[in-house]
Amino acid sequence: MTALLEIRDLRAEIGGRKILNGLDLTVNKGEIHAIMGPNGAGKSTLSYVLAGKPGYEITGGQVLFNGEDLFEMSPDERAAKGVFLAFQYPLEIPGVATLTFLRAALNAQRKKRGEEELSSPDLLKRVRELAKKLGIDPEMLRRPLNVGFSGGEKKRNETLQMALLEPRLCVLDETDSGLDIDALKVVANGVNQLRSTERGMIVITHYQRLLDYIVPDVVHVLAAGRIVETGGKDLALQLEATGYAQYQNEAA
Amino acid sequence: MNAGIAAIKTEAETGLADTYAAARQELPGGPAVAAARAEAFNIFALGGLPHRRLEAWKYTDLRRLMKDAKPLAGAPDAAALGAARQAAQWLSELGARRIVVVNGTFVPALSDLADLDEGLTIRALAQGLVTDEPLLSADLGTLLPHNEPALALNTAFAGDGVVIEVAAGAEIKRPIHLLFVTAGETASAIFTRSVAVIGAGASVSLIESHEGPEGSDYQVNAALQVQLGDDARLDHVKIVREGGAALHVGTLLADIGARARFNAFSFIVGGSVVRNQMFVRLAGADTVAEISGVSLLAGRQHADTTLSIEHAAPGSQSRETFKAVVDEAARAVFQGKIAVRQQAQKTDARMMSRALLLSAEAEVFSKPELEIFADDVQCGHGATTGTLDDQLKFYLMARGIPAKEAEALLIQAFVGEVIDTITQESLRDALSAATLAWLGERG
Numbered sequence: 112m113t114a115l116l117e118i119r120d121l122r123a124e125i126g127g128r129k130i131l132n133g134l135d136l137t138v139n140k141g142e143i144h145a146i147m148g149p150n151g152a153g154k155s156t157l158s159y160v161l162a163g164k165p166g167y168e169i170t171g172g173q174v175l176f177n178g179e180d181l182f183e184m185s186p187d188e189r190a191a192k193g194v195f196l197a198f199q200y201p202l203e204i205p206g207v208a209t210l211t212f213l214r215a216a217l218n219a220q221r222k223k224r225g226e227e228e229l230s231s232p233d234l235l236k237r238v239r240e241l242a243k244k245l246g247i248d249p250e251m252l253r254r255p256l257n258v259g260f261s262g263g264e265k266k267r268n269e270t271l272q273m274a275l276l277e278p279r280l281c282v283l284d285e286t287d288s289g290l291d292i293d294a295l296k297v298v299a300n301g302v303n304q305l306r307s308t309e310r311g312m313i314v315i316t317h318y319q320r321l322l323d324y325i326v327p328d329v330v331h332v333l334a335a336g337r338i339v340e341t342g343g344k345d346l347a348l349q350l351e352a353t354g355y356a357q358y359q360n361e362a363a
Numbered sequence: 364m365n366a367g368i369a370a371i372k373t374e375a376e377t378g379l380a381d382t383y384a385a386a387r388q389e390l391p392g393g394p395a396v397a398a399a400r401a402e403a404f405n406i407f408a409l410g411g412l413p414h415r416r417l418e419a420w421k422y423t424d425l426r427r428l429m430k431d432a433k434p435l436a437g438a439p440d441a442a443a444l445g446a447a448r449q450a451a452q453w454l455s456e457l458g459a460r461r462i463v464v465v466n467g468t469f470v471p472a473l474s475d476l477a478d479l480d481e482g483l484t485i486r487a488l489a490q491g492l493v494t495d496e497p498l499l500s501a502d503l504g505t506l507l508p509h510n511e512p513a514l515a516l517n518t519a520f521a522g523d524g525v526v527i528e529v530a531a532g533a534e535i536k537r538p539i540h541l542l543f544v545t546a547g548e549t550a551s552a553i554f555t556r557s558v559a560v561i562g563a564g565a566s567v568s569l570i571e572s573h574e575g576p577e578g579s580d581y582q583v584n585a586a587l588q589v590q591l592g593d594d595a596r597l598d599h600v601k602i603v604r605e606g607g608a609a610l611h612v613g614t615l616l617a618d619i620g621a622r623a624r625f626n627a628f629s630f631i632v633g634g635s636v637v638r639n640q641m642f643v644r645l646a647g648a649d650t651v652a653e654i655s656g657v658s659l660l661a662g663r664q665h666a667d668t669t670l671s672i673e674h675a676a677p678g679s680q681s682r683e684t685f686k687a688v689v690d691e692a693a694r695a696v697f698q699g700k701i702a703v704r705q706q707a708q709k710t711d712a713r714m715m716s717r718a719l720l721l722s723a724e725a726e727v728f729s730k731p732e733l734e735i736f737a738d739d740v741q742c743g744h745g746a747t748t749g750t751l752d753d754q755l756k757f758y759l760m761a762r763g764i765p766a767k768e769a770e771a772l773l774i775q776a777f778v779g780e781v782i783d784t785i786t787q788e789s790l791r792d793a794l795s796a797a798t799l800a801w802l803g804e805r806g
């Protein structure tokens with residue numbers, strides 16, 4: 112069976128700085144992988160490289176998504192194929208109403224996949240349902256995307272987008288940061304509802320608490336641009352106690 | 364007069380002089396109007412076409428940009444009238460009263476003059492000129508102190524246009540759409556002068572649109588003079604959608620009374636060379652003026668927005684916001700001046716111009732100016748020039764929106780901020796749709 116995502120010996124630089132240094136990771140359908148690791152280790156970089164953010168130079172390795180070379184695709188093509196990144200820092204886009212954006216995104220993806228576009232009333236209905244589940248005030252949908260949203264509201268909004276777009280691979284970059292305890296449960300709940308045998312997830316987090324709600328199948332430690340340790344759910348608990356000091360040597 | 368002759372050098376200048384010599388007897392007007400025309404022509408003759416060494420025309424050198432003078436357009440023929448019937452269909456949803464001017468001639472037969480609201484009169488400028496009607500001949504006279512070369516040419520040559528009068532206190536519900544259409548195979552020169560006199564406490568909405576054939580290098584010089592009475596309100600929207608080879612020189616002269624509300628918006632999408640100049644005088648106290656505009660430029664288009672707003676009385680507020688989207692090798696110019704007279708204390712004026720460059724070849728020139736003689740005022744201006752934000756574009760693309768569409772969304776958002784200030788919804792929708800159409804044509 113082809114893996115959903117297969118990353119082999121990935122090396123990437125930005126501005127001449129080596130950030131990813133031979134990273135290997137395989138995610139199969141139905142699996143949830145957690146990635147933890149010290150600040151600056153390259154976790155967000157990995158997520159950006161997967162989503163296709165310009166500015167990174169891929170200096171080695173390969174990424175296959177359902178067997179296809181991800182680097183051959185533009186960011187929008189990747190999204191249409193089912194790659195979704197929930198940003199660590201969602202951007203504010205003045206002048207673009209959240210609902211307009213959601214409609215443009217969903218219909219662009221559907222169009223690219225040769226599917227029928229969703230009518231405005233149908234879309235509105237779906238978005239409203241999802242917003243309700245995620246505790247998002249429907250009024251916010253009329254506001255410009257993320258503009259003036261609180262940190263927690265932005266993260267909920269990312270989760271809303273993910274739920275609406277129903278991607279194949281969800282990469283959540285610190286979706287838990289900035290959320291209060293209740294919001295954390297709501298968002299985790301939203302993510303859990305997307306758990307499916309057809310879908311894989313990479314959950315980047317600093318806090319094992321999130322993993323109490325979104326229970327991973329595998330936990331990795333990413334340090335200095337590589338996966339340096341892989342284990343089960345208890346690895347996260349163990350890290351809570353020991354920190355990352357033990358991996359600093361490998362980083363060097 | 365010798366100096367004047369000396370100033371006339373280029374083919375276009377000589378052509379204009381010849382045209383004037385041949386046409387002056389036939390141009391409508393009694394002795395007073397004829398005198399005003401002669402004086403105006405002399406202003407032109409002394410200076411020639413405006414050129415880059417004149418500060419106000421620094422970026423729009425008509426001496427260079429205007430290759431020749433076209434013959435004055437004659438009365439529209441059947442073909443031109445037919446074309447005018449099909450014109451501006453994209454603005455047909457406005458529910459506005461259409462007043463049609465074809466090749467510079469007001470055409471009542473194509474205009475909706477039935478059931479005029481009480482207190483509203485609409486008529487041809489030419490009639491009033493012939494009888495030397497004091498309102499109009501005095502008007503032409505008062506324009507001269509500006510010594511403004513483009514306006515001087517307008518005064519010298521304008522044969523017709525529309526005169527709109529709104530009686531004091533009249534509230535005109537239905538917007539009036541002045542539709543200026545150029546039609547015909549041979550390129551001609553079209554000079555129109557329109558006048559709107561809005562009485563105290565009256566209100567009206569005026570849309571002015573200009574269009575013409577794609578391939579023809581016709582020349583339009585259109586002036587509109589507005590007198591807005593005390594406590595009156597005018598919403599004015601000007602749309603320049605001339606053909607791609609056309610030259611459009613437009614002048615708005617507005618005199619605003621006390622406690623009046625003046626909204627002016629200009630939307631420039633067409634034309635090869637466009638100069639849109641506005642001279643607004645807030646003559647009365649406590650007025651509120653909002654003057655804004657959007658230019659969408661591509662190819663080798665050149666569009667110059669020049670605004671001068673004078674706060675002449677205390678307590679008025681003005682906001683000026685202009686946005687330009689400049690693609691390919693196009694050029695946008697914004698010159699904005701806020702002048703505050705000594706007696707205009709408590710003035711609150713803010714001007715902002717923003718340009719978005721979509722190509723490395725695109726150019727923007729921005730020149731804001733403040734001239735303040737009062738001491739208790741709040742004035743500010745700013746200008747920005749930027750490119751599309753790559754981070755935002757990536758965020759949109761990461762959600763599946765293709766590059767071109769992502770750019771379109773960001774550009775729409777950029778201009779939407781100004782378009783959304785238009786109060787009439789159908790007009791807002793029409794301009795948003797025109798923006799979308801423009802974006803759709805981007806290569």
Ligand SMILES: Nc1ncnc2c1ncn2[C@@H]1O[C@H](COP(=O)(O)OP(=O)(O)OP(=O)(O)O)[C@@H](O)[C@H]1O
Pocket residue numbers: 125126128130148149150151152153154155156157199
């Ligand atoms: N444009 C850039 N130019 C140079 N270095 C960069 C650039 N962007 C990121 N980096 C560096 O790359 C390294 C990895 O950053 P990244 O954001 O991937 O870390 P992270 O693991 O997500 O950290 P955190 O846990 O703090 O979110 C950091 O040292 C960062 O400073």
Ligand SMILES: [Mg+2]
Pocket residue numbers: 154155156199284
């Ligand atoms: Mg990070």
